[in-house]
Amino acid sequence: MAVVGVLALQGSFNEHIAALRRLGVKGVEIRKPEQLNTISSLIIPGGESTTMAKLAEYHNLFPALREFVQMGKPVWGTCAGLIFLANKAMGQKTGGQYLVGGLDCTVHRNFFGSQIQSFEAELSVPELVSKEGGPETFRGIFIRAPAILEAGPEVQVLADYLVPSSRLLSSDSSIEDKMENAEEESKVIVAVRQGNILATAFHPELTADTRWHSYFVKMSNEIGEEASSSSLVPAQV
Numbered sequence: 408m409a410v411v412g413v414l415a416l417q418g419s420f421n422e423h424i425a426a427l428r429r430l431g432v433k434g435v436e437i438r439k440p441e442q443l444n445t446i447s448s449l450i451i452p453g454g455e456s457t458t459m460a461k462l463a464e465y466h467n468l469f470p471a472l473r474e475f476v477q478m479g480k481p482v483w484g485t486c487a488g489l490i491f492l493a494n495k496a497m498g499q500k501t502g503g504q505y506l507v508g509g510l511d512c513t514v515h516r517n518f519f520g521s522q523i524q525s526f527e528a529e530l531s532v533p534e535l536v537s538k539e540g541g542p543e544t545f546r547g548i549f550i551r552a553p554a555i556l557e558a559g560p561e562v563q564v565l566a567d568y569l570v571p572s573s574r575l576l577s578s579d580s581s582i583e584d585k586m587e588n589a590e591e592e593s594k595v596i597v598a599v600r601q602g603n604i605l606a607t608a609f610h611p612e613l614t615a616d617t618r619w620h621s622y623f624v625k626m627s628n629e630i631g632e633e634a635s636s637s638s639l640v641p642a643q644v
């Protein structure tokens with residue numbers, strides 16, 4: 408049975424483990440740096456990124472998490488997990504020292520406003536539907552969600568979201584400035600993949616739809632197979 412690590416400092420780690428269980432995949436709670444050596448893929452859940460970062464720092468997890476990502480091991484960040492994985496985050500109380508990084512993106516931590524501006528939206532995700540089948544759209548649950556404002560050339564955009572102007576008004580003024588008079592810029596990115604990194608601004612673990620978890624497990628298996636076949640290639644002498 409495949410085993411997936413789930414960072415279990417704070418936030419919706421239980422819900423991720425339950426979603427994995429529905430697929431027949433075991434999720435194990437990760438709280439200590441040395442536990443990262445025992446797993447081949449990791450989910451960083453949603454929650455509250457400042458709190459999660461403080462706990463990660465307390466447990467001295469940042470160096471091991473950065474190494475895990477840099478080694479090319481599969482990692483999926485949802486919501487606060489996406490913020491953790493971004494190379495750059497904007498929005499209050501975020502310092503670069505609190506990011507794991509690796510994902511060539513700039514995120515806004517609370518792009519859609521505060522907790523009461525949380526919402527659900529049907530997202531078009533062609534890559535997910537082509538690999539996993541099922542309904543044409545995925546219902547994204549956005550809870551005080553971040554959004555990706557810029558993505559580098561290596562980043563594959565899996566889903567974006569056309570932000571209604573009413574929602575933009577609730578987000579912070581710097582974003583309003585950025586979006587002002589730019590109809591095409593009111594689209595933000597909400598799901599991406601960059602090699603071994605998958606990131607979603609919303610919470611698939613809070614839905615009954617397990618396609619994102621299935622997608623991540625398959626992605627992890629593929630990366631694992633590639634790594635083991637390349638390690639079998641004899642060294643050139």
Ligand code: GLN
Pocket residue numbers: 452453454455456457485486487488490516517550551552553
């Ligand atoms: N915006 C939140 C933060 O800054 C993340 C919210 C979430 O994970 N649901 O941490």
